[in-house]
Amino acid sequence: MERGSFQLAAELGEVRLLLCPHGHFAANAETLREDQASCPTCGEKLAQSRGIEVGHTFYLGTKYSSVCNAVFYSPENKPQLAEMGCYGLGVSRILAASIEVLSTEDSIRWPSLIAPFQLCFIPPKRGSKEEEEEGAALLEQLYQQVAVALPHLGSEAVLDDRTHLTIGKRRKDAEKLGYPYVLIAGKRVCEDPPVFEVWDQNAGEVLFLTKEGVVELLSKVQVP
Ligand SMILES: [Zn+2]
Known part of the structure; x- marks a missing residue:
């Protein structure tokens, strides 16, 4: 045959x-x-x-x-x-x-078409300065804005609410799981307007973006 x-x-x-x-x-x-x-x-x-x-x-x-x-x-x-x-x-x-x-030595990189989820949101650690400055609420607003502007990504997001862990520890875990984008309410979330830390895993780079910048970046993501 x-x-x-x-x-x-x-x-x-x-x-x-x-x-x-x-x-x-x-x-x-x-x-x-x-x-x-x-x-x-x-x-x-x-x-x-x-x-x-x-x-x-x-x-x-x-x-x-x-x-x-x-x-x-x-x-x-x-x-x-x-x-x-x-x-x-x-x-x-x-x-x-x-x-x-x-993939690299310490992170999985899925093609976005087969990644189980596209986005991982990481709010501030419990008791941190960023949390007191309402970082978690700002990150939630970011999620809402993304879900309204890009409805196909609304169900493609995971919230890592293990806020007893540091941001760094949760970001390492996110790399191992291979979310194409990791969105963090880090130190600069306290600026006006708030600036979010966004890891583009497949490009291996970090960007600092406002809400509008995040929506623009994510508008190119393809999902099945
Ligand atoms: Zn030939």
Whole structure:
């Protein structure tokens, strides 16, 4: 039976791949003849890479349609057996491969399309100066503003209300869980207008933004 596979290029992948640098052709090295070293379309030398298999496809032909008599009528009105194929996606492999390819030593970075939640809100530590200055209420207003301006993100937010822990500890936990954006009521929330600390995990950078700035930043987030 013919079989094709979907590979995610990754250094630690278990499969050896040969690729055209211009994207015309890619194959599992084991399935190629020894002497095939160039792209069948453009003739460029094939480059070596490694891949993780995240899905596959099988050509079934008429193996099952012949048993079930699954026929259709051709333009000439003749009964013909359907040709069949099937696809399989390795859901847990896709998660593992995403972590392998995107994450850093101490943080998970999900593609936003598969992140379980897009946003993590971290209010001030209980008893801190920021809490006394109503940091928690300001962060809640920020959430409301985001949910009104970007309704698709309203259900994509988690509030880490373990306010007995420091902001730093909760931010570390948020990195390990892989929320694409972490929004913090930190020291500058006491400024006028309030400034929030926003970690863009996938870019690995921190931004200091007003409410309006946060909404503008998040307006580019895609969710399924
Ligand atoms: Zn090519």
